[in-house]
Amino acid sequence: MTTDTTAQLAQFAASLKFSDIPAPVLRRAEDLYLDWFASALAGKGARPVESITRFMRRMGPDSGPSQILIDRSSSSPLVAAVANAAASHFAEQDDVHNGSVFHPAAVVFPPALAVAQAIGASGADLLTASVVGYEVGIRVGEFLGRSHYRIFHTTGTAGTIAAAAAVGWLLKLDATQMRHAFGSAGTQAAGLWEFLRTAADSKQLHTAHAAGAGLTAAYLAADGFTGAQAIFDGKQGMAAGMSSDSDAAKLADGLGQRWALAETSFKYHASCRHTHPAADALQTLMREHRIAADQVAKVVTQVHQGAIDVLGPVVDPQTVHQAKFSMGTVLGLVAVKGFAGLTEFDADYKAAPVVAFRDKVSMVLDAEVDTAYPARWIGKVQVTTTDGRQLAARVDEPKGDPGNTLSRAELEDKAQRLAAYRGGATAAEMQTVIQQVWGLAQATTVPRFLA
Amino acid sequence: MTTDTTAQLAQFAASLKFSDIPAPVLRRAEDLYLDWFASALAGKGARPVESITRFMRRMGPDSGPSQILIDRSSSSPLVAAVANAAASHFAEQDDVHNGSVFHPAAVVFPPALAVAQAIGASGADLLTASVVGYEVGIRVGEFLGRSHYRIFHTTGTAGTIAAAAAVGWLLKLDATQMRHAFGSAGTQAAGLWEFLRTAADSKQLHTAHAAGAGLTAAYLAADGFTGAQAIFDGKQGMAAGMSSDSDAAKLADGLGQRWALAETSFKYHASCRHTHPAADALQTLMREHRIAADQVAKVVTQVHQGAIDVLGPVVDPQTVHQAKFSMGTVLGLVAVKGFAGLTEFDADYKAAPVVAFRDKVSMVLDAEVDTAYPARWIGKVQVTTTDGRQLAARVDEPKGDPGNTLSRAELEDKAQRLAAYRGGATAAEMQTVIQQVWGLAQATTVPRFLA
Incomplete structure (x- = not known):
C-alpha cells in the first residue's frame, strides 16, 4: 500500500460505490441532507445571503437545471451551488464535525445537489457523492489542524476540497483526475477569521466561495485541466502556507472503515x-x-x-x-x-x-x-x-452529537421549524420534501424539491 | 493624517479622479492596456485557457455586455473577466512589476474591461479604474513581502485585491465600501506555487480566480455586503495567515505621488x-x-x-x-x-x-x-x-524596464506579433484596436474591440 495519503484519498474519492456505504451511514447521510435543506431555507431573506444570490443570478443564466432554494428559481450549477451555499450557514443551525471544526453540509450538499440536478443523477448518486464530500473534507480539516483554524475558517478552506470531491464523484473523475481536482481546489482555498472582529458578512462568502471554487475545480479536471499533485503536503502546498501542525496521515485515516460523516453532529438548540x-x-x-x-x-x-x-x-x-x-x-x-x-x-x-x-x-x-x-x-x-x-x-x-443523535421525528420537527422561520416553505411543502429525502436512495433521478 | 494604512489605501482607491493622474502615467496605462490586450489574444487555443473559458461559458449566460477576447463571444462581466484573465498570462508576455513580483495586467484589465463594458463607462473611467487596480495591487504585493511569495503566487493573492479595487472604482464605491470590498477580496485570496513541481495548469486558474473573486467582492460591497476592516494586517488577516515579513506602511507608500503603474516592466524577448x-x-x-x-x-x-x-x-x-x-x-x-x-x-x-x-x-x-x-x-x-x-x-x-521602456512603435509591433501568434486577430483588426487604445482617454464609452 502506498504511503502517499493524497493518492489514497483521491483513489477513495474516485472509486467509492453506493454499495460500499453501510446502511446506517446512508441513513445518516439522508438525515444530514434534510437538516441541510432546511438550514438553507432558513437563510432566506438574510441580507448577506440575498446579496450573494442576487449577484450570482445577475452574472448567470436566467434558467438552468439547478435550483436555488431560497427563491425557487433555477440557473446553472455554479450559480445554484454558490447561492445555496451562501444560504446554508447563515442561521448556524447546520451540522458540525467536532474533530475537524468543520461544517460539512454547507459546502458539500449545495454543489452536489446542483450538479446532480444538472446531469440527471440518481438519488443514490447524490448520496454517494455527498458521502465522498464529507469523508474527504473532514479528513482535510483534520489534516490542516488547530494551527490552521486559528487564522483560517476551515469550512472555507477544507470546504473547497470537499466540494470538489463531491462534484468530482458525480462527474465520474478517475483517481488521477480527482487528484488534479484536489490541486485546483486547494490552490483556490481561502477564508480568514478576521471578519469576526467587526461581525462582517464573510461567513456566507466563505461557504459560497468554497462551493463555487470546488465545483469549478472538478469540472476543469473532467476537462483535462491539471492541478498540483501534492497540494496538501507539498513544499508549497496548503499546509506549507497555512498550517504549522499538519499531519499527512490524517488525510487517509481509516478510509473505507471509519465513516467521518457518521461522527457529524446536528445542532439542536439555537443557543451558545x-x-x-x-x-x-x-x-x-x-x-x-x-x-x-x-x-x-x-x-x-x-x-x-x-x-x-x-x-x-x-x-x-x-x-x-x-x-x-x-x-x-x-x-x-x-x-x-x-x-x-x-x-x-x-x-x-x-x-x-x-x-x-x-x-x-x-x-x-x-x-x-x-x-x-x-x-x-x-x-x-x-x-x-x-x-x-x-x-x-x-x-x-x-x-445532536452522534451518541445522542436526533430521531427522524426530531429531525422532521427541526426541519419544519427552520423552513417556517423565514417562510422558506410551508408545512405541507416540507412534508413532501421530507418524503423525498427519506426516499432519496431509491429515486432514479434527484427530484426537483419544492417544485 | 491617519496611520491606518488600510483606510488610506481605500480612500485613495475610492477617490482617485482621472484629472489626478499625470499625463505620462496615463500614456503608460494605455501602453500597458495594449500590451495586455495582445497578451490575452496570445492565450487563444491554449488548452488551460480554453478549458476555463469553456467552463465559464457553460455556467454563464449565452450573451451579455462583456467581451471574451479569444473567441469574441459575449457574456456577463463575471464570465468575461474570468475568461480573459485566464488568457492573459499564458504566453507569459504580459507585464511585471519587479518590486512586488506581481503581474498586474492579467488581473486588473480583464475585470476592469468587463465591468466598464457592462456599465457603459467611458475610456477615461476604464483607465482610471485600471490605475487604481495597479496602485492598490502592487502595494498589497509589496506589503505581503518575500516570505509570502515563497509559498503563494502573489499575482493570485494580491491580484484579488487589485481586481476588487479596479471594479470597485467603476462601481463608484465610497471609501467605506471600498474597504469592505478589500475585506471580501482578501478573504478569498488564494494561489499556491505547489503546481510548478509538476507543471500543472494552475497559473491560468490563479489569474482567473483573482479576477472573478475580486469582481465579486466589489459588486457585493456595492450591494451593502460587509468585509473585514483589517483584512491586511489584522490578527487573523492576510499577513497573519500568509506572510512573516509584511509591512503595513507599504500599503500606503507614496499614494498620489508615487505611481507604481509607471514602474511596471514590459516583457520584450520571449526567453529566460x-x-x-x-x-x-x-x-x-x-x-x-x-x-x-x-x-x-x-x-x-x-x-x-x-x-x-x-x-x-x-x-x-x-x-x-x-x-x-x-x-x-x-x-x-x-x-x-x-x-x-x-x-x-x-x-x-x-x-x-x-x-x-x-x-x-x-x-x-x-x-x-x-x-x-x-x-x-x-x-x-x-x-x-x-x-x-x-x-x-x-x-x-x-x-522593457521603466528606464528603457518600449516605444509605441515597439509596443504596436509586439502587439501585432502576439495577436498573430495564435490567430487572435488580423493585422488590420489590430490596427483598429491600436487606434482605439491610443484614443481611449477620449472615448465617451469603452468600445467593443474586435467588433
Whole structure:
C-alpha cells in the first residue's frame, strides 16, 4: 500500500460505490441532507445571503437545471451551488464535525445537489457523492489542524476540497483526475477569521466561495485541466502556507472503515453551545416527570467553569444574540415554549413567562462536569418544584452529537421549524420534501424539491 | 493624517479622479492596456485557457455586455473577466512589476474591461479604474513581502485585491465600501506555487480566480455586503495567515505621488530573463553598426554568474522551452529573425542559420555585470565580424524596464506579433484596436474591440 495519503484519498474519492456505504451511514447521510435543506431555507431573506444570490443570478443564466432554494428559481450549477451555499450557514443551525471544526453540509450538499440536478443523477448518486464530500473534507480539516483554524475558517478552506470531491464523484473523475481536482481546489482555498472582529458578512462568502471554487475545480479536471499533485503536503502546498501542525496521515485515516460523516453532529438548540447540556438535562427531566414550567420553583444547573465564564455575565439580555448566551433564557424557552429554536428566540426571549423562569435559574460549578470537559459535555440539573419535590436529571452527551443523535421525528420537527422561520416553505411543502429525502436512495433521478 | 494604512489605501482607491493622474502615467496605462490586450489574444487555443473559458461559458449566460477576447463571444462581466484573465498570462508576455513580483495586467484589465463594458463607462473611467487596480495591487504585493511569495503566487493573492479595487472604482464605491470590498477580496485570496513541481495548469486558474473573486467582492460591497476592516494586517488577516515579513506602511507608500503603474516592466524577448541583457546589447550593436547575421564571426557575452549557472548547460536545445534557456539560440533569433518572440521560437529555434549563429556565441563572467546584479541587469557583448572588426555594446537596463521602456512603435509591433501568434486577430483588426487604445482617454464609452 502506498504511503502517499493524497493518492489514497483521491483513489477513495474516485472509486467509492453506493454499495460500499453501510446502511446506517446512508441513513445518516439522508438525515444530514434534510437538516441541510432546511438550514438553507432558513437563510432566506438574510441580507448577506440575498446579496450573494442576487449577484450570482445577475452574472448567470436566467434558467438552468439547478435550483436555488431560497427563491425557487433555477440557473446553472455554479450559480445554484454558490447561492445555496451562501444560504446554508447563515442561521448556524447546520451540522458540525467536532474533530475537524468543520461544517460539512454547507459546502458539500449545495454543489452536489446542483450538479446532480444538472446531469440527471440518481438519488443514490447524490448520496454517494455527498458521502465522498464529507469523508474527504473532514479528513482535510483534520489534516490542516488547530494551527490552521486559528487564522483560517476551515469550512472555507477544507470546504473547497470537499466540494470538489463531491462534484468530482458525480462527474465520474478517475483517481488521477480527482487528484488534479484536489490541486485546483486547494490552490483556490481561502477564508480568514478576521471578519469576526467587526461581525462582517464573510461567513456566507466563505461557504459560497468554497462551493463555487470546488465545483469549478472538478469540472476543469473532467476537462483535462491539471492541478498540483501534492497540494496538501507539498513544499508549497496548503499546509506549507497555512498550517504549522499538519499531519499527512490524517488525510487517509481509516478510509473505507471509519465513516467521518457518521461522527457529524446536528445542532439542536439555537443557543451558545455551553447552554446545551443543561438544556438537554432540563428537557429530559420535564418530560420524564411531566412537569410544566409553572410547576418549577428553582433550577440549579451543574456546569463546567467555561460555562460560568461565558454565560455568567449575561443576567438580563437585551438582544436576541445576548439571549443565546443566557442560561436562564435558554432554559426558560425550553421550559415554557418546549424548544429554544430560532423562532422562539426571536419571538419570546423577553416574554414574561420566559423571564420569570430565567430568574429561577442559577449555575454552580460541578467537579464531575468540569473534569470531563471538553472531552465530554455532561449536562446536570436539579429542580425544585412548587410543591416541594427535589428532582434531578443528567445527559452524558449533548443532544445532536452522534451518541445522542436526533430521531427522524426530531429531525422532521427541526426541519419544519427552520423552513417556517423565514417562510422558506410551508408545512405541507416540507412534508413532501421530507418524503423525498427519506426516499432519496431509491429515486432514479434527484427530484426537483419544492417544485 | 491617519496611520491606518488600510483606510488610506481605500480612500485613495475610492477617490482617485482621472484629472489626478499625470499625463505620462496615463500614456503608460494605455501602453500597458495594449500590451495586455495582445497578451490575452496570445492565450487563444491554449488548452488551460480554453478549458476555463469553456467552463465559464457553460455556467454563464449565452450573451451579455462583456467581451471574451479569444473567441469574441459575449457574456456577463463575471464570465468575461474570468475568461480573459485566464488568457492573459499564458504566453507569459504580459507585464511585471519587479518590486512586488506581481503581474498586474492579467488581473486588473480583464475585470476592469468587463465591468466598464457592462456599465457603459467611458475610456477615461476604464483607465482610471485600471490605475487604481495597479496602485492598490502592487502595494498589497509589496506589503505581503518575500516570505509570502515563497509559498503563494502573489499575482493570485494580491491580484484579488487589485481586481476588487479596479471594479470597485467603476462601481463608484465610497471609501467605506471600498474597504469592505478589500475585506471580501482578501478573504478569498488564494494561489499556491505547489503546481510548478509538476507543471500543472494552475497559473491560468490563479489569474482567473483573482479576477472573478475580486469582481465579486466589489459588486457585493456595492450591494451593502460587509468585509473585514483589517483584512491586511489584522490578527487573523492576510499577513497573519500568509506572510512573516509584511509591512503595513507599504500599503500606503507614496499614494498620489508615487505611481507604481509607471514602474511596471514590459516583457520584450520571449526567453529566460537571464538572456535579455545580452540580447538587448546585441540588438543595439547590430542596429548601430548595421551588421547582418552573416557578417558575425563570433559573439562573446559578458554576463553574471547566475546566467552561466542557468544557461550554461543548454548547448543543444531540443524543445522550444529549452531553447528559451539557450543564450546562443536567443541571440541567433535576434540576429537572424530580428526578434526572439513566441512565433520565432516556435518556428525557428532549430533553423539552420539560427543554429549556425548559436554556435558562435559564448558566455564569460564579467566582474562589473556580476557585481551590479541583481540590482541592475547590465548587458554587454563583444562581436568579431567576418571582416575582422572588433565591436562592443552595452545596455544598462533591460529593454522593457521603466528606464528603457518600449516605444509605441515597439509596443504596436509586439502587439501585432502576439495577436498573430495564435490567430487572435488580423493585422488590420489590430490596427483598429491600436487606434482605439491610443484614443481611449477620449472615448465617451469603452468600445467593443474586435467588433
